[in-house]
Amino acid sequence: MEALRIEGLKKKFGETEVIRELSFSVPEHSVFGFIGKNGAGKTTTMKMILGLLKPDAGKIQVFGESVSYGETKTNRFTGYLPDVPEFYSYMTASEYLRLCGEIAGLASGEIRRRSAELLELVGLTDNKKRVGGYSRGMKQRLGIAQALLGNPRLLICDEPTSALDPVGRKEILDILFKLKGRTTVIFSTHILTDVERICDRVGVLSEGRIVLSGEMEALKKQYAQDKVMMEFPKEKQEEVLAVLKAQHLEPLHTEVVEPSLEKLFLEVI
Ligand SMILES: Nc1ncnc2c1ncn2[C@@H]1O[C@H](COP(=O)(O)OP(=O)(O)OP(=O)(O)O)[C@@H](O)[C@H]1O
Numbered sequence: 001m002e003a004l005r006i007e008g009l010k011k012k013f014g015e016t017e018v019i020r021e022l023s024f025s026v027p028e029h030s031v032f033g034f035i036g037k038n039g040a041g042k043t044t045t046m047k048m049i050l051g052l053l054k055p056d057a058g059k060i061q062v063f064g065e066s067v068s069y070g071e072t073k074t075n076r077f078t079g080y081l082p083d084v085p086e087f088y089s090y091m092t093a094s095e096y097l098r099l100c101g102e103i104a105g106l107a108s109g110e111i112r113r114r115s116a117e118l119l120e121l122v123g124l125t126d127n128k129k130r131v132g133g134y135s136r137g138m139k140q141r142l143g144i145a146q147a148l149l150g151n152p153r154l155l156i157c158d159e160p161t162s163a164l165d166p167v168g169r170k171e172i173l174d175i176l177f178k179l180k181g182r183t184t185v186i187f188s189t190h191i192l193t194d195v196e197r198i199c200d201r202v203g204v205l206s207e208g209r210i211v212l213s214g215e216m217e218a219l220k221k222q223y224a225q226d227k228v229m230m231e232f233p234k235e236k237q238e239e240v241l242a243v244l245k246a247q248h249l250e251p252l253h254t255e256v257v258e259p260s261l262e263k264l265f266l267e268v269i
Contacts, residue, residue: 003062003184005060007059008021010055017208021209023210036204038190049078049156079156081144085146136163140160156187159188173197231257241254
């Protein structure tokens with residue numbers, strides 16, 4: 001089943017056509033990376049999926065039901081983490097989840113059970129701090145817990161990792177990865193390494209259209225080159241080259257690869 005289908009979506013702000021002719025779909029249970037540079041129209045698209053912004057043209061369906069602007073019927077399927085989630089700073093995480101659960105009309109036993117599960121999922125169990133003292137990463141994690149409170153089939157996250165350091169990003173990606181197979185996840189980003197880590201499908205938004213989309217593995221194969229990369233420790237390099245030479249195997253290209261700064265940072269932290 002399709003979690004989301006968008007067809008011929010258009011949106012202008014004044015004279016600026018932000019979304020020109022947007023069509024794509026997201027199968028249920030996938031983790032979909034919605035990629036686009038700053039200002040590409042990712043948030044605008046997400047707001048239209050949530051019925052918070054009126055499209056000029058086009059059709060949006062969530063689990064087969066049409067989204068209408070101003071109506072939140074289809075949002076019963078959906079959890080949403082905005083790019084900058086707002087909280088009451090004087091509350092603790094569990095107080096905040098209780099409030100959200102009460103507003104959503106959940107029974108108090110259900111709120112207690114779901115909150116405990118979700119705080120565990122996002123690594124905030126036993127955190128007695130008030131949200132005002134949280135780091136950005138902790139706020140994003142609490143935001144994910146809140147978005148999942150109603151057990152949505154579709155979780156939409158707007159740039160959940162963009163403002164975080166590599167450790168905070170990894171924590172968020174690990175949480176989203178754990179949802180794989182249970183909840184369909186759409187997350188927008190311009191950080192391609194994040195997409196590579198957890199997404200099985202992608203859509204690249206540019207000039208108001210999807211310019212590349214599909215399954216990650218299929219795309220990689222389609223654009224793959226016939227190339228093999230092997231890693232050896234530095235002290236083994238001469239040995240490896242000697243073996244290759246003895247076998248009359250000449251590499252087309254040899255390069256000493258420096259570790260990425262991100263890898264180094266994660267290792268030392
Ligand atoms: N309410 C609005 N009125 C006028 N212009 C808007 C409005 N909302 C968004 N825009 C413009 O539409 C374009 C797309 O914005 P949007 O926030 O959807 O992009 P984005 O891909 O989410 O970018 P970012 O990564 O910076 O959040 C931008 O040029 C933005 O300035």
